[in-house]
Amino acid sequence: APLVGVLALQGGFHEHKVMLARVGAKVTEVRQPKDLTAALHALVIPGGESTTMAHLARHLDLLQPLREFVASGRPVMGTCAGLIFLAKDVDGQKEGGQELVGGLDVTVHRNHFGSQVDSFQTTLTASFAPDRQIEAVFIRAPAITRVGHGVSILSSLDKKVVGLDPDGGQLAVAVQQANLLGVAFHPELTTDDSWHKYFMEMILSSLKK
């Protein structure tokens, strides 16, 4: 079975471990640079609080090793704060704002859904399963407001359905760029393992290369 590391500095890493085990991965926690070994086939960056995660990663000298892991081409999934951490830019942030691992060519807007719908649950379709409704839990979630070339949108939300805009329109909430999968919501907090299964397929196909 592939060995998947879960960044375990703070946030919802435990639920990811459970989900990854359920889809057939061997799982290990990443807490310091020495945990990011060559033996890891993939990495998950969980939700939580992206500025806290960045401070901890800086303090533990994990930022550079994380960037190297991303650049190594091995699959990395970032969920919610993990997506923010993987993004190239954060909207509305000045020079020298929060530190990011980067690598995923998107801009994200933190806490996009504001206080009124701060947390909500909905169903989404994904491009890899267009005829299935997948449960999605959003908790002070970011939105993806810019998508670079080479980034594909796997899932979007209808702005009308979530009360963001009566005129509707689509908002990207899950994207992929080569080895990087970024998801604005919390797939580990539902019983639907579709996103982890999809990530597992990315891992298995990366192992064939």
Ligand code: GLN
């Ligand atoms: N609002 C958090 C942030 O900006 C993300 C929330 C989450 O991961 N559930 O980092």
